[in-house]
Amino acid sequence: xDLEMNLNASHSMGTTIIGVTYNGGVVLGADSRTSTGxxxxxxxxxxxxxxxxxxxxxRSGSAADSQIVSDYVRYFLHQHTIQLGQSATSKVAANLIxxxxxxxxxxxxxxLIVGGWDKYEGGKIxxxxxxxxxxxxxxxxxxxxxxxxxxFFDQAWKEGMTxxxxxxxxxxxxxxxIARDGASGGVVRTVIINSEGVTRNFYPSDKLQLWHEELxxxxxxxxxxxxxxxxxxxx
Amino acid sequence: MNFTAxxxxxxxxxxxxxxxxxxLYPYVTGTSVVALKYKDGILMAADMGGSYGSTLRYKSVxxxxxxxxxxxxxxxxxxxxxxxxLKYLDELILYDNMWDDGNSLGPKEVHxxxxxxxxxxxxxxxxxxNSLVLxxxxxxxxxxxxxSMIGVNFEDNHVATGFGNHLARPILRQEWHENLSFxxxxxxxxxxxxxxxxxxxxxxxxxxxxxxxxxxxxISPPYSLKTYWEFSAFENPTQGAVGSW
Numbered sequence: 001x002d003l004e005m006n007l008n009a010s011h012s013m014g015t016t017i018i019g020v021t022y023n024g025g026v027v028l029g030a031d032s033r034t035s036t037g038x039x040x041x042x043x044x045x046x047x048x049x050x051x052x053x054x055x056x057x058x059r060s061g062s063a064a065d066s067q068i069v070s071d072y073v074r075y076f077l078h079q080h081t082i083q084l085g086q087s088a089t090s091k092v093a094a095n096l097i098x099x100x101x102x103x104x105x106x107x108x109x110x111x112l113i114v115g116g117w118d119k120y121e122g123g124k125i126x127x128x129x130x131x132x133x134x135x136x137x138x139x140x141x142x143x144x145x146x147x148x149x150x151x152f153f154d155q156a157w158k159e160g161m162t163x164x165x166x167x168x169x170x171x172x173x174x175x176x177x178i179a180r181d182g183a184s185g186g187v188v189r190t191v192i193i194n195s196e197g198v199t200r201n202f203y204p205s206d207k208l209q210l211w212h213e214e215l216x217x218x219x220x221x222x223x224x225x226x227x228x229x230x231x232x233x234x235x
Numbered sequence: 236m237n238f239t240a241x242x243x244x245x246x247x248x249x250x251x252x253x254x255x256x257x258x259l260y261p262y263v264t265g266t267s268v269v270a271l272k273y274k275d276g277i278l279m280a281a282d283m284g285g286s287y288g289s290t291l292r293y294k295s296v297x298x299x300x301x302x303x304x305x306x307x308x309x310x311x312x313x314x315x316x317x318x319x320x321l322k323y324l325d326e327l328i329l330y331d332n333m334w335d336d337g338n339s340l341g342p343k344e345v346h347x348x349x350x351x352x353x354x355x356x357x358x359x360x361x362x363x364x365n366s367l368v369l370x371x372x373x374x375x376x377x378x379x380x381x382x383s384m385i386g387v388n389f390e391d392n393h394v395a396t397g398f399g400n401h402l403a404r405p406i407l408r409q410e411w412h413e414n415l416s417f418x419x420x421x422x423x424x425x426x427x428x429x430x431x432x433x434x435x436x437x438x439x440x441x442x443x444x445x446x447x448x449x450x451x452x453x454i455s456p457p458y459s460l461k462t463y464w465e466f467s468a469f470e471n472p473t474q475g476a477v478g479s480w
Binding site: 212218 | 286289290291292294295398418421422425433434435436437440441444455456457458459460461462464465466468469470472473477478479480
């Protein structure tokens with residue numbers, strides 16, 4: 001049947017990735033599901049990858065393509081940092097990603113969101129979708145799960161959130177996308193970057209809020225049956 | 236005159252496409268069903284998801300239904316085709332009751348009927364896009380069988396559809412044994428469903444477990460399973476290899 005996995009399909013990060021700016025830096029968020037066709041090859045992947053101490057990138061699309069692009073950019077940025085004598089800026093990182101994405105557009109299938117903090121421009125988010133367009137935005141969403149978030153962001157996004165507001169917003173958004181996108185799932189990872197440094201957080205699914213038609217998780221049906229009064233089962 | 240744009244290859248043995256309807260691909264689909272025989276009868280589990288491609292569109296779809304007095308049918312695949320099958324079976328049971336002869340169709344008979352329906356549709360290149368699991372107990376005899384969309388059918392002590400074949404059946408081969416108690420059967424099914432929840436993209440965390448015995452059929456209320464994410468390797472997967480996954 002069609003529904004069964006093609007075990008030789010390429011690893012693709014169905015994905016939900018998000019980057020938002022707040023009044024002191026940026027928050028990056030992502031789910032953790034990597035699939036091979038319909039099989040979940042890795043349920044706890046880390047899609048938020050470090051480029052430098054102060055710049056990270058969210059990866060979506062082909063796992064291989066996004067990894068190789070970020071590996072090259074990390075390498076170039078390392079050299080650039082040595083030559084420059086100080087930390088690279090998020091703008092430089094984003095432009096390097098763009099160069100690779102644009103000049104190899106026929107061969108690559110990866111959408112990236114670059115987020116970082118530097119002393120010149122503060123917190124910045126750059127989206128680099130398929131094709132290699134570079135676009136600086138106060139927030140960016142990407143991956144297959146982002147389709148379910150356009151309405152949510154249109155309604156709920158606001159400028160100048162605090163660090164905690166921004167992080168809770170990102171976690172809520174990724175969690176909503178996971179609820180509806182089969183290609184997204186697992187845990188929610190966030191990375192907060194500001195003048196003080198970088199903080200990584202981890203939110204397993206059972207710690208997230210429940211959405212419509214979702215139920216409180218149980219250890220087993222047996223607990224439910226034993227705890228309730230007569231007539232727990234019905235036809 | 237025929238204006239419909241039909242996708243027919245040049246070397247074609249098919250007649251005009253517009254003459255008849257056929258399911259070419261499924262739209263709203265259910266994922267795995269897992270079932271096993273236990274001491275008193277059959278236990279079957281299925282989640283309540285109806286996916287629309289990669290979107291988890293419907294989250295309260297009941298994919299297991301009682302058939303007559305003695306059988307339980309679970310289905311994966313196209314939900315509309317499942318609903319059509321339920322109509323066929325409803326008619327079958329009705330006619331059986333109309334005889335009013337004290338006899339009633341058991342699971343083995345229903346399974347055979349379904350096999351014929353699925354196979355005949357397959358032969359007309361217009362399949363019902365489902366994989367079915369049929370379980371039941373009649374006169375103390377437990378029965379558990381499966382039929383696929385192309386008419387492949389067999390019975391066994393434990394069966395599954397779709398992803399369940401790859402992920403659940405190996406677990407069942409190791410851990411199933413004769414005369415499982417209800418509790419052990421439920422725990423075993425939940426173990427399978429949890430793995431499916433981790434590893435099947437179209438699985439959702441809301442399931443039902445149905446039981447059928449000589450006395451009759453009951454289906455649990457919908458509930459969710461706890462999942463485990465607290466491995467240290469999950470919290471820091473790229474500790475040794477920055478840039479990997």
